[in-house]
Amino acid sequence: MAFTGTLQKCKACDKTVYVVDLLSADGVPYHKSCFRCSHCKGTLALSNYCSMEGVLYCKPHFEQLFKETGSYNKSFQSPSKSAEKQPALTRAPSRVQSMFSGTQDKCATCNKTAYPLEKVTVEGQSYHKSCFKCSHGGCSLTPSTYAALDGILYCKPHFSQLFKEKGSYNHLIKCASIKRS
Structure with a gap:
């Protein structure tokens, strides 16, 4: 008995898909090599793809599409087309976009991005836990063990000790202004 093949055609290239090379996603046949993200052309697997109206995306680009457009029913624009058609917009990110885009908080000590898992916020300032x-x-400080004077952080014992040495905080204010310069 001879193998007669299959009549299924790959959605991406419209060529016959043989059983050994068949990958079926949402009931649609593809060659394994044709199952790619429409944006980055990266090879996909059944565990890492998303599909919108028959268009395939890797999960990161599918999520990026939502972040950029605020909707899953729009598609990416190529960089050259979007630059020609749309003027540059400078607007604040929407609430949904800011939830997904990470943090813009900078550490008051080192001025690097302070991500939520490593961040301490006191008096409206963000710090890395290691910089606090x-x-x-x-x-090392915690929100319950720190004291601040003119934006300079101290532990409570040192803050108290420095007051006792001079009887006031005036010398600390002078030191703080020197450190900031």
């Missing part, structure tokens, strides 16, 4: 230290002794 006493400026006098380098002690």
Whole structure:
């Protein structure tokens, strides 16, 4: 008995798909090599693809499409076409976009991005947990163990010690302005 093949055609290239090379996603036949993201052309697997109206995407580009357009029913524009058609818009990101785009918070100590898992926020300032230290002794701080004067962080024991040495905080204010310069 001879193998007669299949009558299924690959949706991407419209050529016959043989059983050994068949990948069926949502009931649609593809060659394994034709099952690619329409945006980046990366090879997909059944575990990492998304589809919208028959258009295939890798999960990162599918999510990016939502972030950029705010909807899954729009498609990416090629960079050259979007530059020609649309003027550059400078607007604040929507609430949904900002939920997915990460943080814009900068650490007050090192000025690098402070991501939510490594961030401490006090008095409207964000810090990396590792940067949230006493400026006098380098002690690690927590929101309940810090004191601040003119934006300079101290642990409570050093803050108290420095007051007792001079009887006021005036010298700390002078030190703080020197450190900021």
